[in-house]
Structure formats: C-alpha cells, structure tokens
Amino acid sequence: MTPKGKLREDMLTIGRNARTAADALRSIPGEQRSAGISAMARHLRVSTPAILAANAKDVAAATRLVDRLRLDGSRVEAMAASLDIIAALPDHIGEEMARWTPPSGLDISRIRTPIGVIGMIYESRPNVTADAAALCLRSANVVILRPGSEAFASCQAIDAALQAGLAEAGLPPHVVQLVPTPDRDAVGLLLEGLDGAIELIIPRGGAPLVERVTRESRVPTLGHLEGLCHTYVHASADPAMAVEIVANAKMRRTSVCGATETLLIDRAVAPSLLPRIAKALGECELRGDDEARAIVPMAQATEADWSTEYLAPILAVRTVAGLDEAIAHIRRYGTGHTEAIIAADEAAALTFLTQVDAAIVIHNASTQFADGREFGFGGEIGIATGKLHARGPVGPDQLTSFKYVVRGGGRARP
C-alpha cells in the first residue's frame, strides 16, 4: 500500500472508531463523563514532566509562534484547572428543552443530544488538545484532534494523559483520538468527512487556516474568521467610563479576537474625550480621520484601516455625527463578532443593540468580555461569527444538537 493509501486507511479507521464511540456515549451517564474529565485533569498534573519534555522538543524545532507553543508547569496546571471547571459544569445532555402538544394530539418534546463526531483542526497551542477533549466529552461528543505539526510531540504527550484519564473512568478510548501523524494530507481527509463519520469541523487558529478549512470542507464548519470589533462612544457617555472601557477594550490584550480595533466617537464629545482616551491608551498607535487628527496628533487613517484586524497596539479612530453614522460604519466594516456602545442614553443604546447585527452587542462594557468563560459557559472551543447553529462563544451547550421525541398514543396521521 502506498503511504497515501495507508494514511487514508488509518484515517477511515479513526472515523469508524469515532462513530462506534459516539454510539457508546449515548448510554454513558453524565456523571461518568464528568469523572472522565476530572481524571484527565489529574493525569495531566501527574504527567507534567513528560509533557514538558515533549514540549521542549517541539520548542527546539520551532521557528515561529514559539511563545504560543511553549509550556511550563504553570501552563500545564492552568490546563488541568480548566478541565476541573468543565468537569464541574452541569450536564445538559438528555435534558428536555421544550415540550408541547399541538392540535394533532402528539406529545412532542425536544431533547438535547450531542452532535456526534467533531473534527478539531488547530495550530500550535497545545492546550487546545485538552480543552477540546474536555468540552466535547462534557457534551457527549467524540472528538478527532489534528494539531499543527509544530505542536505534535506536546499534543501526543497531552493525549497520553487524556487517554489515561478516559481509561480510569471506564470510558471508551476512541472518545478522544489524536491523528497519529503530522502529515498535512490528514487535514484534507478530515475535511472530506472520513466517509460520513465527521459531522462538524471546528477550525481554530489564524485566518489562513480558518479560511482554508471553511472553503475546502465537505462537512459543516463552525469557526470565526475575523473579529473586527468597534467601540462607539456616544455623546451621552460617562466620560470616565468611556476612557476606562476604551483603554481596556483595546489594550488589555491586543492579540485576542474581542479586542477593539476601531474607535468611533461622536463629534460632540471628541474634543473633550479624545485627548483623555489617547492618554489612557498609552503606547497604542492611533490612526485617525481628519477631525480626530485635529484634536490629537496621530497618523492619517486610510480606507484599509477601517477593515484591518490589527491584533496589535494600533487603534483606528473615526469621528461620527451620531448613532446612525456609527451603526452604518459598523454595518459596512464589522465582521459580526462583538460591537460595543458606551452611552448613558438608554434609548440610543437600545437602538444600537437592536440595529447592530453581531454575535455579541454590548452596552457599557469592554469588547474584551467576548469569551466563553466570562459568559459563564465554563470554557469555549472558539467564537463563532456565522449565524447558523451557534453564534458567539462556543461552549459545551453550543456543541449540542437536539431530537424531537414524539409519543403518539397509537395515532395514525389523518
């Protein structure tokens, strides 16, 4: 058999084993899945030396993104602590989401179910291996993990700990499967769905990865392409609040998708507020329109600035006449991720919250709250910017589907 043929066979076997494990999970209670996640956390802690040794090999071979790749004792502990939180979440699989009797007399209930088999394609952050495994198991899904080749040794060591946890809790080993090779052809095979075995692909990483996966996948995908988030300071904004929130929304961490990239500010308050905001932003580079530049010296913003997700300490600044112009700007340049208004005027805020079409719309808080843990989901596998299935932070409940259970009392349809 050719190497390609062999890889294909191996991947199809992974797919079949995943399906069998997904069926088995249907009769395994939530407490046992919780116990599995707790055991995975314990084995991660115990395996810290092995994980760090494997990680050292990855780091030695890496030429880029080394800081995302590098683990230390506290990062492994954070990974385990994250699993403890997920293990303690209530189990929602099997819950009755709704129940009703239509005129036909049927007793219909909508019951939460797992999706089934999820393929996770990610890059160099090793912690995604543990997070994705735990979030999927929380919601009774089986996961097939394909990390970036840079992180391969680290992820194999983490997977060994996860497998030990699964075994300890008496769970089927194929509930979590790491693709056994960094061969890039494995990604293509996952995107073909492994003969119908994979029901959802979640890409997590930079825009090029997510774009490729979204474009090529034969399986539905859930991911986010861009987080070009705006914070709009309305004329009615409390000045101190505006200054604090804008600085936080931009600078708390500039590399996260919920970081604000463009500040929109009402013309009426720009002269008084913009200097204070600029000061609070500290080292941040500003690129503004003419009116903003007349108030605070800054570089000239070009058209490209309105549509660039910097993920860096750079902020585009645009003055607007008011609410309508701000909403129009966001409709044109926003990516449907997170959009915020700072305003004391409740009516203006309500208009903004209603008219802006984004996964998360915020009144008087930082866009950096766009995060599953901050939302109380216990964790997230990513943030979805599409409008189908899930939107915003994707936690365990967003990794579920449902079925209609119909009790008919012997009814034939008239």
Place this chain on the structure above:
Amino acid sequence: MTPKGKLREDMLTIGRNARTAADALRSIPGEQRSAGISAMARHLRVSTPAILAANAKDVAAATRLVDRLRLDGSRVEAMAASLDIIAALPDHIGEEMARWTPPSGLDISRIRTPIGVIGMIYESRPNVTADAAALCLRSANVVILRPGSEAFASCQAIDAALQAGLAEAGLPPHVVQLVPTPDRDAVGLLLEGLDGAIELIIPRGGAPLVERVTRESRVPTLGHLEGLCHTYVHASADPAMAVEIVANAKMRRTSVCGATETLLIDRAVAPSLLPRIAKALGECELRGDDEARAIVPMAQATEADWSTEYLAPILAVRTVAGLDEAIAHIRRYGTGHTEAIIAADEAAALTFLTQVDAAIVIHNASTQFADGREFGFGGEIGIATGKLHARGPVGPDQLTSFKYVVRGGGRARP
C-alpha cells in the same frame, strides 16, 4: 456587457437590495410583518385568474412532473389559507430566549434574531414561492427565490400577488425577490453567495437538486437529502395499533419524505402480525427477508432494498431478533430523518428513543407525522436531516439566529 456579465450584475444588485431590506426589517414590528403576510394571502386570492393563466402556460410547456406543477382554484386557495395560518402565528423575533448574570457580573441576554438573507432554490411546486416568502417574513428574513424553470410563469404571477401584499402593508419590496430569469447560471451565482449577501441557502426538491446545492454551495445550507424511515414493531406492540400505524406510515401518502420505507418486526410476533399488516397494506408491494417470505409470500429483498427510499407503494420487510438488532439496522441504513417504534413496553421504547439518532423519534405513532404543521409550527420550509442549526421540520422559529446582548454597567475586563 456579455449576457453572463449582465446576469451577474443583476444578481449582485438583488443581493445588495436584499441586504438593505434585511437591515430595514430590523426596525419593522412583527404586527406589520403579519399584516404583510395577510395582505399577500388576500392578493393571492384576488389574483387567482392571473395565476391560473400563467400556470396554464407552464403546464402546456411541461414534459414532466406536471401534477406537481398544475394549479387550480382550490390549490391557490390552499396557498392563501396557508399564509393566513402563518400570519396568525406569534412573532418570536426579539424575544428574550435566556438571561443570566455570570460571575463576571455582566447582564447577558440571548435575543432571537432573524438569520438575514435566505436563498431558496426549489423545483416545480409553485406553492413553495408563497410558503417560503411567508415563513421568511414571519421570522423577519429576506428571501431570494429561484424556482425551477418549468414553474417560472406561475411563480412570477404568484410573486406579483406577494409584491402587491407587501406594498399594501408598507413593507420594502425587496423583502421578497424572485430571480428574474430561469437561466440556470443564476443558481451558480446564488451558491456563490452574491458577494456575501446570502447567509443561508435552502434547497428543496429531489435528491439530485439537494445534492448539487449542498456540494457546490459556498454558503451554509439547510436541507434534507433522504428520508429512509423505519417503523419497528416490537414484540410488545398492541397488534391492532401496529397494523393500523404501519399501514398509515407506508400508504397514507407514499411520496412524502416521512413515509416508512422499511418495516422491522420482531421474530416473535411476525407469524401472527405480518399477515394482518400485509392485508392492511393492500396494494403495497412487499420485499422481505427469508423469514418474512416464509410467513407472507413476497419478493426477495436484496441489500439495495434496505437503503432505497422508494417514495412509492413498496415496503421492505425485515425480521429481527429484538430491540438491539432493530437499532443496529437503523444505525446502518437510516438517514436520520424519522424512526418509529410500536411497543407497549415502555422500557424498550425509551431505549429506542434514546439510542436512535434521528431528527424525529416516535413511539406509537405514524412516521407520516413528520411535518411542521403537525408539529404545531404553522408550516415548514422543509425538513432538515443534518444536526447543525435546525433538525427536523423547519418552521419560522428554525429560520432564526440569536445575539447576545450584554449590559455591563461600565465594566472593564480584569
């Protein structure tokens, strides 16, 4: 400009107009949308002569599926009556689906929103034009309609009535747009998404259409490929109930996707029940395994029969040892649409309902209940067999998304 270039420009204009209309719909109240649907129904009734005249042209030119295409006064009235039902449904857009405060202190609510712009690609049933327009408007979505070329004149006449209704209710005309040409290239352009304007494509028609759309679409799709539904008669089934339900599940209408295609029957009760079931099925052709054929004379079922959606008066019959074998058969051959068990034994029924992974699982009723109206949804745009976003009958509520509305009281993220 070449004809292809012209079509492309025209379609992109439709896309832009759709987006503008979708934004406009965000501030139009539910009552006005209801009034629009009612007005569309009135104008359909008034336009009956024009619709029938246009339909006569389509029918005269048609070479196939003429019965699906043909309209008469009562079919137009049924179309209008269907709109009246949809107009009377409660409006769920803007409703608070959940609200909570996580430890971060944010006040978070999940608010139901429209999806936005939906592309509907269908075949020769003219009534889909009115149904899709009304279901989309009920949920504040904009729809772009592309019917099959055979039905084009009929759909244009129906669209004229819908437009008159929209105008009467003061709604933007581009809320419902019929692609202005039967040119097949228009389908390809819709599947490319019209420059990001289209957010969901719903194919409705035969398997070849749905397969093509699902395969080629650059936009998420919601549809169903096959309804290979099973009815399983457990040994504990009430005999009279089993006979009545199996006959109804197969023969009430054999062309619908919820029709049962395979009967599974426990070995223990096959000798007594199968003759009665065969009699109740009347004209239906049976194709069975050896044990079934030893009880009732019938053709030999081949492997292909277990995986064929007949949509015709043909029933595959297989005897099974019991519940586990029935579930295993459904896992292997089912298409995730609708699966039923007839059983007096509640524990057996519960196992079936839990273990079978399908959009609809039924205890003691006909699989032909798989229908949005029967479910109390007021109508359906189709039945989804995927597990993402919507599953089962797709009514107005399934044509919605949501957003998280966050009120932060001035919080920056720590």
